[in-house]
């Protein structure tokens with residue numbers, strides 16, 4: 001697996017490792033899940049052994065694969081709703097600003113419980129996905145409505161269970177794709193309003209205005 005490559009940042013931003021500013025045009029490493037990282041902070045803070053291990057693919061596929069056994073265990077244990085209530089009530093561990101935290105930015109137990117709770121079905125399109133290679137359930141992913149990098153919490157109320165295709169819409173879709181996706185979530189009463197998405201800069205002003213006009 002190749003690591004992430006540094007590119008000129010298209011706008012002024014902030015480094016998720018040192019919290020320092022990154023000026024427009026400066027070289028930075030962009031991680032889709034966490035945000036921008038100074039080139040120097042990326043190498044300095046990486047654990048030596050994992051330099052080549054972190055990539056966008058790892059963040060999704062590697063993580064999801066490792067959750068297989070956990071899902072089977074938690075399914076057998078039961079009490080899913082009770083456990084989710086506890087996750088919602090407990091204050092989450094603080095978001096550490098180190099690169100090592102990327103893979104820890106979601107609690108695998110919480111993500112697995114959410115998958116069980118939603119019957120391994122995408123909350124957006126509800127189209128059944130393929131079956132996992134380990135365990136008798138369909139493949140899904142967990143998505144933070146407000147991304148962790150923007151301050152979103154790792155709590156049930158901030159997590160959606162989605163198929164891989166719908167997940168990519170959140171992370172890579174244009175505003176009209178996102179409008180359609182969020183419209184579905186509003187229709188289903190999964191997201192009531194978009195104020196906090198706007199507050200945390202998770203959506204553009206333009207998209208927020210369009211979403212506010214939905215019935």
Ligand SMILES: [Zn+2]
Nearest residue numbers: 122125163166
């Ligand atoms: Zn879907």
Ligand SMILES: [Zn+2]
Nearest residue numbers: 143144170171
């Ligand atoms: Zn996501």
